[in-house]
Amino acid sequence: MEQGQSYHIYKHANLPVRQASGSEDIFREEENYRFFLQQYSKYLGNVVDTYAFCLMPNHFHFLVGVKSEEALKKTFPKFETLGKLISKQFSNFFSSYAQTFNKKYKRKGSLFINNFRRKPIQTTSQWQEIFLYFHLNPIKHEFATSVNDWKWSGWHAYKYLEKKSLLERTYFMNFFDGIFHINDMMEVKREILLNKNLEIE
Template sequence: MSNTENFECEYIYHVYTHANGKDLIFREEENYRYFLNKLIKYIIPIAEIYAYCLMPNHFHLLLRFKKIGEILNIDEHKYLMKQFSNLLNSYAKAYNKRYNRKGSLFLDYLKRKKVSDEKYLVKLLHYIHNNPVNHGFVEDISMWKYSSYHSYINLKKTSKIERNEMMQYFDTVDNFIEYQKSNVEYDFLIID
């Protein structure tokens, strides 16, 4: 179901995809930085990003699509998907050139799930930030450099992450950190 759900403006989505086969999406630190720059170029104009986590073979985004205005006869889903297509294609093209590689880097489809429940939203934020721990890359989420977690714990630093929306669920940064580092059951969180 989540793969066929159409994107709609002004809704929150969990967006994620994996590398094709056993490939890696990110081999070195420069790859992560390059992808984040492409994310800023293609996705920030159409969405507020609440959270992200970049893993060696997949990534997760939590975002809300902006209202695209009163453009007549526009298919919102196609317009928003085109931005993701531009992001993934431009990254894959540069990646393939850098590593003298050919073929598809990402799976053929972008997985997505609309978020309509606040409880689910907060658990999803936890899930995304804890992805490196859950996959055994680090023991503590603060050790992973390629997620939005550090943006949340340093609110004085300017960020492209829209933190205010999610911070309303936590009274303080300390409460945020405590929740992010707690054990949370993902009982109704379905990731496919």
């Protein structure tokens, strides 16, 4: 992962043994979502700027940008390479959450599939679509009928800009002309995005 580059990051729950299809949930109750975001902020808040996210019962999405080398060196003065630092922090984050989850629910084995996916975002339209797709994801998977109904996404942070958030909420102005532009584009691209599957593309 490179400085100044935006990435779509996503990861799924592991496929349970003896289950032919589908996957196990990573979030079983509200406290799981809260703890996940708490650990995300702890391990990755000083590594990446987070622009958007969506947590679903068996997978999640983050739209992030890697912080500058100067900022990283202030927090991690001894880090060797950017790649190793980011990989280590993500690994620590996933491990911390999975260990706590396994202990709480008395389960064993890997909670997540082995590797998290990270795709660089190269164009303005791609950034816009990823951002919109995240917030439409609960509708796509039939957990909500409106973006306002799903609690575990960054949509509410943009709707209520005066409230504190883990999101960096100024960078989106490089891609949208404001919240009204986001709403307009979401309506225009709604059906197209609901028919996309950016978890496998």
